[in-house]
Amino acid sequence: xxxxxxxxxxxxxxxxxxxxxxxxxxxxxxxxxxxxxxxxxxxxxxxxxxxxxxxxxxxxxxxxxxxxxxxxxxxxxxxxxxxxxxxxxxxxxxxxxxxxxxxxxxxxxxxxxxxxxxxxxxxxxxxxxxxxxxxxxxxxxxxxxxxxxxxxxxxxxxxxxxxxxxxxxxxxxxxxxxxxxxxxxxxxxxxxxxxxxxxxxxxxxxxxxxxxxxxxxxxxxxxxxxxxxxxxxxxxxxxxxxxxxxxxxxxxxxxxxxxxxxxxxxxxxxxxxxxxxxxxxxxxxxxxxxxxxx
Amino acid sequence: xxxxxxxxxxxxxxxxxxxxxxxxxxxxxxxxxxxxxxxxxxxxxxxxxxxxxxxxxxxxxxxxxxxxxxxxxxxxxxxxxxxxxxxxxxxxxxxxxxxxxxxxxxxxxxxxxxxxxxxxxxxxxxxxxxxxxxxxxxxxxxxxxxxxxxxxxxxxxxxxxxxxxxxxxxxxxxxxxxxxxxxxxxxxxxxxxxxxxxxxxxxxxxxxxxxxxxxxxxxxxxxxxxxxxxxxxxxxxxxxxxxxxxxxxxxxxxxxxxxxxxxxxxxxxxxxxxxxxxxxxxxxxxxxxxxxxxxxxxxxxxxxxxxxxxxxxxxxxxxxxxxxxxxxxxxxxxxxxxxxxxxxxxxxxxxxxxx
Numbered sequence: 001x002x003x004x005x006x007x008x009x010x011x012x013x014x015x016x017x018x019x020x021x022x023x024x025x026x027x028x029x030x031x032x033x034x035x036x037x038x039x040x041x042x043x044x045x046x047x048x049x050x051x052x053x054x055x056x057x058x059x060x061x062x063x064x065x066x067x068x069x070x071x072x073x074x075x076x077x078x079x080x081x082x083x084x085x086x087x088x089x090x091x092x093x094x095x096x097x098x099x100x101x102x103x104x105x106x107x108x109x110x111x112x113x114x115x116x117x118x119x120x121x122x123x124x125x126x127x128x129x130x131x132x133x134x135x136x137x138x139x140x141x142x143x144x145x146x147x148x149x150x151x152x153x154x155x156x157x158x159x160x161x162x163x164x165x166x167x168x169x170x171x172x173x174x175x176x177x178x179x180x181x182x183x184x185x186x187x188x189x190x191x192x193x194x195x196x197x198x199x200x201x202x203x204x205x206x207x208x209x210x211x212x213x214x215x216x217x218x219x220x221x222x223x224x225x226x227x228x229x230x231x232x233x234x235x236x237x238x239x240x241x242x243x244x245x246x247x248x249x250x251x252x253x254x255x256x257x258x259x260x261x262x263x264x265x266x267x268x269x270x271x272x273x274x275x276x277x278x279x280x281x282x283x284x285x286x287x288x289x290x291x292x293x294x
Numbered sequence: 295x296x297x298x299x300x301x302x303x304x305x306x307x308x309x310x311x312x313x314x315x316x317x318x319x320x321x322x323x324x325x326x327x328x329x330x331x332x333x334x335x336x337x338x339x340x341x342x343x344x345x346x347x348x349x350x351x352x353x354x355x356x357x358x359x360x361x362x363x364x365x366x367x368x369x370x371x372x373x374x375x376x377x378x379x380x381x382x383x384x385x386x387x388x389x390x391x392x393x394x395x396x397x398x399x400x401x402x403x404x405x406x407x408x409x410x411x412x413x414x415x416x417x418x419x420x421x422x423x424x425x426x427x428x429x430x431x432x433x434x435x436x437x438x439x440x441x442x443x444x445x446x447x448x449x450x451x452x453x454x455x456x457x458x459x460x461x462x463x464x465x466x467x468x469x470x471x472x473x474x475x476x477x478x479x480x481x482x483x484x485x486x487x488x489x490x491x492x493x494x495x496x497x498x499x500x501x502x503x504x505x506x507x508x509x510x511x512x513x514x515x516x517x518x519x520x521x522x523x524x525x526x527x528x529x530x531x532x533x534x535x536x537x538x539x540x541x542x543x544x545x546x547x548x549x550x551x552x553x554x555x556x557x558x559x560x561x562x563x564x565x566x567x568x569x570x571x572x573x574x575x576x577x578x579x580x581x582x583x584x585x586x587x588x589x590x591x592x593x594x595x596x597x598x599x600x601x602x603x604x605x606x607x608x609x610x611x612x613x614x615x616x617x618x619x620x621x622x623x624x625x626x627x628x629x630x631x632x633x634x635x636x637x638x639x640x641x642x643x644x645x646x647x648x649x
Contacts, residue, residue, distance in 0.1 A: 194385055196372070197379070197381060198387075198398070199352070200350050200351075200352070200378065201378075201399035201446065202373050202399055202450055203373055203398070203402045204402075205373075207402060215387075215389040216388070
């Protein structure tokens, strides 16, 4: 996944502007394995086809981009509204995922309890679940007549569906598993004996987690958070199902791209380019800052 | 034979540690008075580290008890035990400076950040590490990291200090220095210290009392000199460089189990150990005639090893034994693996003691 996007980013004009501020210093020389001696054709041909298959659509996006009208397209109020909403919701969803996802990852990595495998499977399920199904499921749970939503409405007057908060919930539902899986992996790789050392110094399990484990796995958490953020930013299915499509309230970038495609294809391309640029920036940041040290 | 007997129920450590893990069972009784330094010595896999972890509360006891200064600790979680641990690879927190590593314990015990740092600075100064206060662990040398780890463990003012192979991670040169320093710090420490090592020299230099563990059980304990003089297992005999045999004594003669008889200076009856150092063995190419040695065996050279200016010969035959000789005599005897020699030991150079 890294290759095509990165290659695309360095070969084009658009995303480079976004990247310009970003590229972090490379910590150690990258160790790219080169094909030794030459690859056999039956492997090389499909491999190149695969590469083209992934890169070509992105190239097409750049080739067809209405570069001349870009400035006005991207400065329109609707685009800014959608972009702002997308950034705010994705960030809020990531924050929510951090608050409840990191402890969940810790539980999965450090505490042995019956049914841990099942719990891990349940956590991973939203990764493979079609997002639309996730949206329907959220409606059943948190909708006005949902299993929990009914009480939220009756007791607190809180309604989630078709609100900005609903967008955050939908995005967090889809994105949190990315964070949990990434953080659990980092926690498993981290030496648990540091926690033991902290315990012998008088630290409770929570203090040991806060003052020792958390700083040690911070790079992993950051990588997981970026993955979750990128996933939340692109969320479409669950969002439109659970939160609807109200400009300014629940219409995020992916939703407005889809709508624009029907009325104003040029605007759709411009919006897509913005999302592509953000994705490339995320990947570049991830690879340079964390993937090498993880 | 035993060391000083601790006052039961009073100050110090009184423990019986039973830990079962699969087929392995650790069952070790340990007692010590404040100021004692006890070394758990044993081969790898004997259960030393498990015993240490059980004392720290990192491994639950299957059975037994653990009392420290008359307080029951068997069910106390590690963070509430007045126990400090120096781990084998130190486990200094890599994201904290040396100062903050040492301040970690006092902070957890309720000191303010300023108090904890002041206390930590005091400990670092005592370890001659004041100038490294701001250094991250990865910038410290092995010896420095070891002292930071010791300062960190001592900063919580533990009543029981545990050291897991405190010198194992160091190279031979630093080891000598650090061992001498550690000995001074342990001598100053007023509570009980228990250290785990597989190195008999570390154990003898650092500890007042040795507890030798094999296969999860105590096979011998006592002051280092006693153990060195009267080893009770092959492992210990090998450690202290003695030939050791079991047998049944009748007066000055001991019938060795499955071997020949040996004449000793000691007059004993019943099951005994017989020990003599490799340097007490003299080797001859031909059967010595005028020798006063009563103990004479025909052996084959199984192996030769150089130790400084001496050569140690491993001999097989009716009595397997190790013999030390100078390089000159080894050359004169034309020793080589497979050569046949006569080994003689004077009765006065053997020691027999009840098994």
